[in-house]
Amino acid sequence: MTFDTRNGTRGARQPGGRLMKAINNWNMNRIRRKGGKIMGLDALVLTTVGRKSGEKRDTPVAWFADSDHSWLIVASANGAAKNPSWYYNLAAHPDQVEINLAGRSIPVSAEQLHGADRESAWRQIIKASPRFAKYTEKTDRLMPVIRLHARAAQP
Numbered sequence: 001m002t003f004d005t006r007n008g009t010r011g012a013r014q015p016g017g018r019l020m021k022a023i024n025n026w027n028m029n030r031i032r033r034k035g036g037k038i039m040g041l042d043a044l045v046l047t048t049v050g051r052k053s054g055e056k057r058d059t060p061v062a063w064f065a066d067s068d069h070s071w072l073i074v075a076s077a078n079g080a081a082k083n084p085s086w087y088y089n090l091a092a093h094p095d096q097v098e099i100n101l102a103g104r105s106i107p108v109s110a111e112q113l114h115g116a117d118r119e120s121a122w123r124q125i126i127k128a129s130p131r132f133a134k135y136t137e138k139t140d141r142l143m144p145v146i147r148l149h150a151r152a153a154q155p
Helices: 017-034 085-092 115-128 131-138
Strands: 041-049 056-062 064-067 070-074 097-101 104-112 145-150
Touching: 017 041, 017 056, 017 097, 041 070, 041 085, 056 070, 056 085, 064 115, 070 115, 085 104, 115 131, 115 145
Parallel strands: none
Antiparallel strands: 041 056, 041 097, 064 070, 070 145, 097 104, 104 145
């Protein structure tokens, strides 16, 4: 499936700045060492390849159980009008993605969900975390739901 969610015209302020970067680095170190949560949600470190730079980029994101070998994440950006940068990195390089959970590095492929698959996953996500439903009130952008599938490690 394609990564085709357009930016919205209104939304919350997207978190950023030096303080946010420091908080994200602290969270990522903790998640890499022993797993963890961000604001009460299970979290992982998402490693993407920059669509312009080609460099690896790490971001802590909340995840939701999907199956034994896949995870759901949402490109919510706190209800901002624009999709987060990592969404565009996934779109450019969906098969060059890695996640880190409690010291385990797992190569994954990314797929944006659409239609009935997205709606089913979205219901599961907002049931687990009603906070995500509130993000939709802040923006007119459809929140992209991404499934990360485990893939075989490269030799």
